[in-house]
Amino acid sequence: MKKRGIGLGCGWYGTGYGNGFPDVSSAFVEIHDDGSATVSTGAVDVGQGSSTVFAQIAAEELGLEPQDITVITGDTDTTPDSGTSAATRHTYNTGNAVLKAVREAKERLLDHAAHEFSCTSAQGIELKEGWIGVIGDPSRRQPLADMVFQARLHGERFISAESSTARTTPVDRENGQGAPYWPYAFGAQVAEVEVDTETGLVQVLRIIAAHDVGRAINPTQVEGQIAGAVAQGVGYALMEEVELHEGVIKNPAFSSYLIPTALDVPNIQTIIVEEEEITGPYGAKGLGEPAMVPTLAAVVNAIYDAVGVRITSLPATPEKILAALVEKERTFGEGGMRQNIDS
Amino acid sequence: MNIELRVNEQDFRLVVEPDERLLDVLRNRLGLIGTKEGCGEGECGACTILMDGKAVNSCLVLAAQAVGHELMTIEGVGDRLHPHPLQKSFVELGAVQCGFCTPGMILSAKALLDRNSQPSEEEIKEAMSGNLCRCTGYDKIVKAVQRAAEEVAR
């Protein structure tokens, strides 16, 4: 018999290296005389889209399009160290470093422009749609490329180097106090599953995932990160398990370590919650790992809702579920199997 | 042994070992490195190519077995200037993250669309079920195939 159930999972997650470990990202920025800019950073885009985020940040700051920004990453000959692509840290930490560096180069540019436009302060200058000019006076503006080109002939360069460090402290071992992570990410997910009571097989039918990302710099990528994490969470909940024997992995292959296929991953509905993180670039914070956390609880709770058994070790394999169902039947008799006594 | 392979509408004369896998010949002898090796055991689909229009795992086929068949790798599907609707939709919808599964995904999807231009969501998932993706959760991949199907139909 197939039974359906719904479960909720909530999660919070400290992003970054944490515990006072030096969590530093760096970036170099140069604004060029063709109206483009280059961002160099050690941060490696492994598919999560960090390079796109950096281009967006630089473009936003400089009044350009993301295509106008060249992002150079992960080259130890040319790019400054930004730590690993791990710990859900690049959008927040490296994003902050990029933003600081862009602002620094921009400040020089604005100072130069203020002088050129005979303004007393750089505050009256704006960068917009590839132009640089005096706010509120359309007659006093010129293409950014022209301004940088002329400046260049006069020996001006708009370059910068900046770093950003996430501030955390180790936890006091005596009293558990401290600020081990910053920022924290929050999320909640609902899973609907179908459990086959004869075989213990679980099919996840649907997941709705709501995640606080501070600010979604790139909503498409946020959705992609959530869906990817949910798929990993489904695998983690139902089938993925590293089998160790005396320190040796017994299943180091795709034939023995199984991950979900397209048919095993449910429809995923994402809800992006934007609750500004004031220390993040444009209010953004990371999302990579946190989106996987609630999936586990949601799926396991949904199994409980469906058939009334609590699976307390992962993955929730058909063996464990069937054994729990048999046990439950033994304890509560036939009826225990049929009706969900706990809900 | 001497063999002739027809890949992406081009003929190649090659000297290969009888037990050399098609995957290795494509990558190492023909330089068609768009085809990836993820597992080498038929479990991931990263090495998917088309043989007479059908998806096969090139890690499980010997180059010698491919003689006399029409092969297509990702390089033959389209390029930067002339992307196939699938390549376009994958990029536009964000169906590519690390990109390792992408060539295989596109070829499995192409094999599907070539015989069924209006597949249902279930048919798409079924057709891609031999292609593992660790990054995307398949969500945007399925949507990209749907979008490409619409575009091809137009």
Add this chain to the structure above:
Amino acid sequence: MDYFRPRSVEEAVTLGQSPGAAFLGGGTDLVLQMRQGKVNPQCLIDVHNLAELKEIRRNGDVLELGSMVTFSEVSDSNLLQDSARALWLAGQTMGSPAIRNQATIGGNLGNGSPAADAIPALLALDAEVCLRSQAGEEVISLAVFLERYPLLAPGTLIWKFLVPLRGWQSGFAKLGRRRALAIARLSVAVALKTEGETVMDLRVAFGAVGKRAFLSPALAARFIGRELDVHWRTEMISGSQELVRETLKTRASAPYKAVAVGGVMHQALMLLQE
């Protein structure tokens, strides 16, 4: 190593005499095993494209299936859907689309895996295997053939399968760890003939329970001559559970499989054609 692509079955069988010769079908098992060093043939005889081995056809009241028929061809065949449904169902659940495009039913038998998807279906359908070797032809019931150790003498080619068409209904179901790319942890194939509501004849086969797929005439005998009703089904489910429990005894997988086989049997019965 040598590689040959014979043009006929005769030529293939002659080449099969060479020392260290192995017949190569789709390659989905053999190519991998060669790479893993599990087998080291000195000579590969590629029969995958031999037209004679690729036929699916009806010959009177017998269905002839060449050994190099791929799983895709099985699952795309309307003829099989109507007349050998268990095999048709097995063809759909095996591996992935790309594997099914290459892998063949003959290879599935020759590889000798306990989890081979096609074998329980062919057993339930009462298939015969036709073998070819230098000694000539041999036609043998699949159930008897599966008792041979080793399965195939050197130089023996699995030529085709003969499936009798007796108007039986059949079904197949398997249990995997996921919904695609799943090796059968358990599979069940059922074929039966009814008259009115009465089961006149029945064959039940199991895969991935023990070393090789097998038929259980003893289980089937208890259900012949009875009405195919809800009791029949319920008892068949518990009967298959007992059988698997007895077969697996103390094996680690026994407690799970002995229960889960009930669900797989249930599904196989539900998939019997109308």
